[in-house]
Amino acid sequence: MMSTRNGGDVVVETLQALGITDVFGIPGQHALGLFDALSRSPLHFYSSRVENNAAFAADGYTRATGKPAALFLSTGPGALTSLAGLQESYATGVPMIVISSQIPRAGLGARRKGMLHQLDEQKESVRNVTKYQATVQRAAAIPSTLDDAYRLAMTAPQGPVWVEIPQDILLEAQDFPTGIPAMAVDQPEAAxxxxxxxxxxxxxxxxxxxxxxxxxxxxxxxxxxxxxxxxxxxxxxxxxxxxxxxxxxxxxxxxxxxxxxxxxxxxxxxxxxxxxxxxxxxxxxxxxxxxxxxxxxxxxxxxxxxxxxxxxxxxxxxxxxxxxxxxxxxxxxxxxxxxxxxxxxxxERMDAAGLEHEQHVMDAIRQAVPDEMPTFWDMTIAAYWAWNTWDGKDGGFHSAQGAGGLGYGFPAAYGGALGVGTRTFAVSGDGSALYSTSELAAAVQHNVPVTWLIIDDGGYGILREYMNDAFGTATATELARPDFVKLAESFKVPATTATPENLQVVLSDALSAESGPNVVVLETRFKMWEPS
Structure with a gap:
């Protein structure tokens, strides 16, 4: 049937036809037509507070479910703020469909207009962190462009793809049918x-x-x-x-x-x-x-x-x-x-290394986490240990090792929990946690079941270890930080402290919560093993 709608509707209809069900992101001025179309769409939208965290959330969703999510971004600053999250997805081979708005077509390449959020050659800024980039020039090209992007995102090596659409195209009335059936993606075979x-x-x-x-x-x-x-x-x-x-x-x-x-x-x-x-x-x-x-x-x-x-x-x-x-x-x-x-x-080598404390804490975490629960690890010393010692059993193990940026753990677990519909577990250090504490507001808003363990050692622990080993002293690694329990509670998120001795019990209680986010804070220092 034919109906009058706008370019934003064509976008969400095409995504739906391609099998996308969930969208992450943050609204923006040039993207209002896209977000308005969401109100008429069966797609589920989950907001974030910072764009790179929205990218991490879409990444975590995809890793947990095996299905790609869409990421909706605004022009200029919003688009650029997503890049650290997209770098992780690109480096790790995680597919997602990124839809960014753009200034109106008349302003593309015409800097003299001085439009808000204008960025010369915006898609060039994302070339290093996406598999594919395209700027849509006509609404009629939206379905085929998104179909091409989807196929590339899902073809190994998988990764994020970027489609940007000018504001006026998203707002233009459209009167043509859309609906692309999701096509099978042929993965590359060996000769x-x-x-x-x-x-x-x-x-x-x-x-x-x-x-x-x-x-x-x-x-x-x-x-x-x-x-x-x-x-x-x-x-x-x-x-x-x-x-x-x-x-x-x-x-x-x-x-x-x-x-x-x-x-x-x-x-x-x-x-x-x-x-x-x-x-x-x-x-x-x-x-x-x-x-x-x-x-x-x-x-x-x-x-x-x-x-x-x-x-x-x-x-x-x-x-x-x-x-x-x-x-x-x-x-x-x-x-x-x-x-x-x-x-x-x-x-035998690890037992002789004097790292009983670290092994005890990792054992306590593993005993507390249910076998089937997906886990998401930020770039913290605990993650380095988990890379080598974690037994995921039936639960997926996900970390930010692809690009190694900070702030991945909690927003990725947030996206993962929305994807699987059950509680997930995130681990961060105090340094990386400060990259994503704003997403506690998003987790509360959407009542997302995530348990977040913050290991607070007063600084960038892994950098402290590296600098002490290399130079005998660490510089600029120590951090002033908040009372994480009170900070979480200010978002109306239940939070508690733990010690290495009671960590398993405290964490088990938090992981058994029926709904919503919660936080456990462990104040301790981890050491790394000696290089070998």
């Missing part, structure tokens, strides 16, 4: 000859598998376990790949930032690297020197052989594993014994 070559190398000798973030992004966990068991290969999860294989699996090797694990990777006859660049943390800060043959599989072509030479295969990880599994032969290489031996060496 059969490369699959055969990989299988030949794996069949010839023992293999160690590196499971990166690409395994988790493509939902390839079961296929990974099936391959590892068939070829009897130990599996080392990277930071991004944490929980790709269960921690209690007999082939799982723990604690990637440890010399014993680095040695395992270095001495492997064949190193099958799935969805990882073998980057800074995975290579134990570029100390990894592989001696065997590397097979590196990734959907992002520029990752292949970026750090070490080898057989590079561009493919989605799920697709590749489905191709590879029939081609490899069952083998017995003592993989479980190797994994157990390495894990025992790692545990």
């Amino acid at each position: 059969p000859a490369l699959v055969a070559q990989a299988a030949e190398l794996i069949n010839a000798q023992s293999t160690v598998i590196v499971a990166g973030g690409g395994v988790r992004r493509s939902g390839a966990g079961k296929l990974l376990a099936e391959l590892a068991e068939k070829i009897d290969a130990p599996v080392v999860c990277t930071v991004g790949g944490n929980t790709a294989i269960p921690r209690n699996h007999p082939l799982a090797v723990h604690f990637i930032e440890n010399r014993h694990v680095t040695d395992l990777l270095a001495n492997a006859h064949t190193l099958l690297v799935l969805g990882s660049s073998l980057g800074e943390v995975t290579s134990n800060y570029y100390t990894l020197q592989p001696q065997g043959t590397i097979i590196q599989v990734d959907a992002e072509a520029k990752v292949l052989a970026s750090n070490h030479p080898g057989l590079g295969i561009r493919a989605d990880i799920s697709t590749f594993l489905a191709q590879l599994l029939p081609a490899v032969e069952p083998a017995s290489h003592g993989g479980a014994t190797t994994a157990a031996t390495v894990n025992a060496k790692v545990a």
Whole structure:
């Protein structure tokens, strides 16, 4: 049926047709037509207080659900403020559909008009943190532009895409039908000859598998376990790949930032690297020197052989594993014994490091968090520990390791809770928490069930550790900070303090709350383990 509506309606109708159900963002002057259209739409809108936190929320929603969210932004300052959040999504391969407003078409490129929020070449500012950028010049182009953007966002390597629409197009009356059926997205397959070559190398000798973030992004966990068991290969999860294989699996090797694990990777006859660049943390800060043959599989072509030479295969990880599994032969290489031996060496080294306090606190957190609960970790020392020790079980593990910016934990958990409809758990330090305390207001407004653990050590703890180690003293790492309990309570958010001794009990109580956000504050200092 034909009806008179505006360009904003065309946007929300197209998003709905593409399967988008939830939108994050903040209104703005040039985007009013878009937000007005939301009032006539079945799409659910969730507000934030700062645009980069809205991007983090959309990111957390997508990681928790596997479905992309939309992010609505205003022109200029609103668009630019989102960039830190988009960098994390881009670096980690998290798809989202970003719709930004623009000044009216007549002002594009014409700085003499001096329009509010005007930014020369706005989309150029987002080129480094999105897969695709487009400026819509006519309302008739909205459906096809969004369809193109959606396909690119969802095609591995996935990531955020950016479509900006001028104010006058969003407000123009439109009288044409829309509605694009969501189309299947074909993920990149490996060339059969490369699959055969990989299988030949794996069949010839023992293999160690590196499971990166690409395994988790493509939902390839079961296929990974099936391959590892068939070829009897130990599996080392990277930071991004944490929980790709269960921690209690007999082939799982723990604690990637440890010399014993680095040695395992270095001495492997064949190193099958799935969805990882073998980057800074995975290579134990570029100390990894592989001696065997590397097979590196990734959907992002520029990752292949970026750090070490080898057989590079561009493919989605799920697709590749489905191709590879029939081609490899069952083998017995003592993989479980190797994994157990390495894990025992790692545990012995950690037990001798004098870090019982840190291990006790991490154990208390893990005991308190229900097995199925998604967790979201900010860039804090606790997250560094979690990268190496967290057992996600049935709950997703999500952290800001892609770009490493501060402020991710709480807004991402907020978005994740809205996506899954159940309580989520966020962890921040006091420094990173101050990036996102404003989102307590959003969590209250939408009654979002998020429990936020703030580990308050009086400063930027990881930077303090790094500077003390490197220079003997830390500079500009200490922070004046609020009473986080009183701050949370000022938002009408229940909050309490905990000690290392009662943390498990206090946190368990908070995590069992029926609805709404709550905060637990733990005042303590964490140490890092010695580099290895």
